Amino acid sequence: MEFGLLGAVEVRDEGALVDVGHVRQRSVLAALLVEEGRPLPVDRLLDRVWGERAPLRARETLYGYVSRLRKLLGLDIERSPAGYRLAVAPSQVDLFRFRAFVRDRDFDAALGLWRGRAVDGLESPWFDALRESLHAERLAAELDRNDAALADGRHAALLPSLRVLAGEHPHDERLAAQLMLALHRSGNDAEALRHYEVVRRGLADELGVDPSRPLQDVHQRILVGSGEERPAGPRQLPAPHPWFTGRTDELAALDRPGTVVITALGGTGGIGKTALALHWAHRHLADFPDGQLYVNLRGFDPSAEPTPPEAVLREFLEALGEETIPAGLDARAARYRSLVAGRRVLVLLDNARSTEQVVPLLPGPDATVLVTSRLKLAGLVAAHGARSVSLDVLDPADAREFLVARLGPARVxxxxxxxxxxxxxxxxxxxxxxxxxxxxxxxxxxxxAAFAAELRDQPLDALDTGEIGTNLRAVFSWSVAALSDEAARAFGLLGTVGTADISLTAAAAVVDRPAARTRMVLRELENAHLVQQHVPGRYRMHDLVGLYAADLAADAGTRLADFYAATARAAALMLEPHKPLPEHQSSHALTFDTNAAAMAWFDAEHACLLTEQRQALACNGFDVVWLIGRALNNYHLRRGRTTDDVEAWLMALRAAQAWDDRLKQSAAHRCLGADYIELGQSALGHEHLERGLELCEGDHEAQGGAHRAIAWAAEFEGDLEKALEHSLAGLEQFRAAGHEVREAEALNEVGWRYACLGRYAEARTFCEEAMLLNTRLGHAEGSAATLDSLAHIAHHDGRHADAVAHYGEALALYRELDNSAEEATVLEHLGDVHAAAGEDEPARERWGRALKLYREQGRDAEAAALEARI
Structure with a gap:
């Protein structure tokens, strides 16, 4: 299947045109295709398709379009929290084939893909901007093709198309110069000079500027009877890397016009800085007719000191034809700037160690400078106007294309x-x-497969060629050697972290330093591109860098595990102050003042907590395993993350079994039972619930919890009589245990089950008693749940105003508690009340918000049921 964007949007299946549907559906397809396999957030996709003219239910409409595209074209359109992602190979899309041909300088093939106006027929502010950008790419390719044709002596064949293009782009000075050269070489100097005069007047009248120096140079050479350029300057660039792949965004960043002419290319060892710089430079040789200077500054060379600027300036001056070399750094730098002034020269300063090494080598404003370094060279950016382009790793598609280029498509x-x-x-x-x-x-x-197996078992050893320049350990070691002792120690300790990323506070626990000092150390590692602050306050390492760091690590002990366990305990107690949790000590543990702060911490650290729980289980750190699993439970309930809750409780159960602690095992079985019932695995859920009840014999509070879980499962499966029976049994056990918080919760649950059976008088009695007890205890979550029950009772008693008031109070409490799972449920019920009262608009608004939350929480069954009712 092939996709066309360079003209009207079209899809062809084995050459046959496929009907993609109406204009908005084609817009969705095009907006996803342009991302080249990257996820596109829903809000951004909506903006691309509609701009400010989105319909009232644009999200629902968008879901429908995506669903139809999946069915119609059999496309793999994935949905994740990051947005929608359309997975197609770059070779299937004409835009990406066009760019690949341009990179290979096959301009005829590239331009032959265009069928007319890009994304023709799609209209929105974003598509208008995209179309303008793509047409600029097309023009750049046409101009590159013209340069190549002129260099090959094909000026006569080029003249017709040059005249047409010049008429379409009267202010493009590069194009004007090409037309003038073609006319001159065809023996038509008079027309060439007339065209220059037309362009000169147009620039003066409409823009108030004179022609650029390159265009003036062409004019002057024609006037004196020679269209040939002045003798070529130095040509010092090494050959480009033959298998260069990807880097489309970075190459585009280097292409940006403007007055900034210094570009600092940063990135860790092995990331491809030099390859990018050389690839871009060779693509733009025609832009630098006065020469290209290159030097390896050896900033991180293990066998030599960084090259001093004085030595580099001597080499540059000699390359520029200077016979007498001044003594001293300042004199050489001044002479160098004088020689380069007014000339279009590229200076590539490779592998710089510091800003101080680079500054004397900066020419005047007419030249372009590329600097590569493992450091960020912030001084070059701040004081000298450099534009910083930091490289990340290749995405999987580009990495695969690299292997295809190197090994051939058949072998891959x-x-x-x-x-x-x-x-x-x-x-x-x-x-x-x-x-x-x-x-x-x-x-x-x-x-x-042989190489893959070796990589899987010993990644760093498999990437050791025995040669310095291509030994991954050696390349990383050059960066580490430049660190301070404190940063080198922190680098090794951070290599022991098994989570995908780490927060500043967690990093402080690992290195055992105050957060402020840790931030400074991390900044040094960032500057060396050994860690990346990918979002504010969170840091990560490339997997291979992490493996190398772990080889250097001193023992970090259990500091990170203790930090996560102690902080998770503090966050859980903020959410449920009445729930007892075992003590756990960490000098770096955080504290929380609000529910929102605790929930935000759980949101940010959730993946890290589960990873740390797995690692602690592997190391027999059962106290950490149990505490993290128990602490996450209420967070999982509030966020509707049932699958994650199962994973956490399974690990906690193994810890409880290792301890042979019956009550802890009972708690894990009870929670697992409820989770499995919710996930539709009824038989497995009941096994856990029954085992939970067996293990807690003799303990009133645990027995109350077991009956409570069984009651919830019975209601979930529609057996309301059984649910009421176990609710009453649970209430009796909690009262016997003297646990007032659980008694209040049980009173509400008994009242709720009476209400579900239509026995509203009894239901109201129990729920009002629960409300009094919750209020006396200050149990906000219990109050919210009871208000929800009272609202339901009022609704079915015909007390519309009371129902709306109770639901409103419950909603406010759940939002204060940051319990989005219950917020969604209350919103749905509130919509039901408004609908029953004939208030259609408020009902639709509440249902719409509930549906959005259900989808965000992955509660597909609730979402489908609500959508069907709407």
């Missing part, structure tokens, strides 16, 4: 799953991919 296609493993283990790091590809190329008879 023969083992697709193995190639996916190789890409995953290399983590998109170009040096790692290069090493794997080189080893595979040297052993053409070996299956790629």
């Amino acid at each position: 296609a023969a083992e697709p799953e193995v190639v996916a493993d190789l890409v995953s283990w290399c983590g998109g790091l170009p040096l790692a991919l290069s090493i794997v590809a080189a080893r595979a190329a040297m052993e053409p008879g070996f299956p790629l």
